[in-house]
Amino acid sequence: MKKLSIIALLMTVIGMLLWQPQLASADELTGHSHEKGLRYLISKNALVKDAKGSYRPDANVTRGEFASYLTKAMNLEATSDIVFKDVPDTYVHAKDIKLAASAGIITGYGDGSFKPNAAISRQHMAVMIERAINYLNIPKGTSSITFKDNAAILKDYRQAVAIGAQLEIIKGANGYFMPEKNATIGQASSFIVRLMQLAGDPDAAEPNGGNSNGGNSNGGDTNGGNTNGGNTNGGNTNGGDTNTGSSKYAVKEISNGTLVGNQGFSTFEAAEKAVTKNTQVIVQSDKIVKMSSGYVVTNNYVALKSETINDSLGVAANTEMEYLSSDATQVKVRLAGQVGYLKHADVTLIPFSMSKGRSYYENVNGEIKHTLYDYNTNKYSSSYVFGKAPSFMKQGEKYYSWDGIYFTNGNGSSKGEAYNYYQFLPARAQTQYTAQELDAYIMNKLAEVESTGVSSYKDATKKSKLIGLGKTLKDVEEKSQINAMLVLALAQHESAYGMSNQAQDLNNLFGLYVTDTNPKNKKFDSVVDNINELVEKFLQPNYITPGGSTGKNFANGAVVGSKALGFNVKYASDPYWGAKIAGHYYRAEKALGFKDAKNPYTIGITTTTGLNVRTGAATSFSPLFTYARSGMPVIITSSATNGWYEVLSDKLYTGKAFVSKDYVQVINTVK
Structure with a gap:
């Protein structure tokens, strides 16, 4: 009996040993270098098996899939009427793409498409992740982290890559980031799980319960603390207020251009009630979140949903806009008459009395000059002339404008209204210059820029893609009824006088298919083909024809304009793009004798x-x-x-x- 009992026990143990592996059987993700991220996406119902029963961890991730992963991981819910022409409601990730677009995390191409099935590159993912960081209010700084192949990263994307690397969301290999390389589903999952660890998602936490950096990812009590990081360094993020304990907001007063005082409050509403003077502001983590008056500057590229025209507008970093109001979560702004809302993470609020500098207009020898202020360096960065100065502008006085039409002086008093002729000249106008005159002007301009000694303009008179375009531009004007000088001005601006890399390597004079979030290196057989594509697929059907013949309405006026009206509303995120194009037209007119201005429309x-x-x-x-x-x-x-x-x-x-x-x-x- 004893032997039988021992044998039975041994058989039971052997059975258990044989059975155990079946309970925890390995699958295709076991031991994968991105296993944690992949299983995280599975837990969020973001990653599912394909028809063959595989999660495809090493397959390239598409734009649609990555948008869906972010949407489900972040639990996005708020939606708007943003649509993309190539994302029908029947598309598998249609709802998630719409949610991500509504949150400002993704944008589409200039033709209204999103290209959901295209593989996404690592640098494009970095941009989407930076927007997610802003949406989740994850604390970040301006990072100087660079990779060995930093020059290969598109200039506008380097900040996003650097911030992602600083937060250890993004990682390269052997010091290289490989920006153009397509990302895999596994890599995408690791990026997202690291992002959500910083956001405090318990499902993304390390197995030991801690943050990947060793600390609590919520920075405190998840039931009562600040989920955005709370006390990140062991000290109070409101500036060291020892009397308010866990206060989230503080009321401070502006005194001689600085903030003083530190009255703490646990809620935004309580802080708001405590504000009794126009010189007081509400602060959260040393960041002003409410003020009585001032202006707003974008920290990065943002998508502003304009309630005025019910459309989403791309807005570049460093853009100044009117401050209207704010609450605990968002800021109400007005950009060239377009009213909308942005998240606090996307903007900086600057009271007028604390401004160290601001973009301004002035009359310089009878011409209007616009000088721009860089809020990253707190210095005036550049300027340009774009026409004659209006009669009310006095030399030696600074003027300010939100839209380039209505101007005030330093006291905020209205000084006048001015429509720059070239900025608000409809595209159907015809220039009086001949093809020969246009060619002569082009060569003189190329000689001028070449003489500056700037390396990018070396041999411009021999290599520029603008050389000899006079006849092509006049043919376009006759056939398509679009001003030849306007098209030339656009080409000069977008292609650095035909010397940009895109112009030289791709015959792309206009930045076609290149947006702040999704550059596409499409090569044209010739600059003539490029001009025809600009006219036939962009200007004619969408930007000039009212309503847009392709069903996507970019037609906000057939002028280069501003963010108030014209091509600039949708074509470029730079709010001064239209004025800069007008400046090229004006300088050409000045060189050629003002034929168009002397016989104006x-x-x-x-x-x-x-x-x-x-x-x-x-x-x-x-x-x-x-x-x-x-x-x-x-x-x-x-x-x-x-x-x-x-x-x-x-x-x-x-x-x-x-x-x-x-x-x-x-x-x-x-x-």
């Missing part, structure tokens, strides 16, 4: 929404098209007849077009 601005442009001067004629929004510039070609103006059609059309005089205001342009 009459320009009007529409004053109502839903305005029909008709084929005849009466409501009985069919509408040619409709302006959805007000404030659209039009070229008036004849004086009013029976209450109607004859105008140039923004839609490609050879016949006459008419609009009711009652809804158009003629403007005085500065030229």
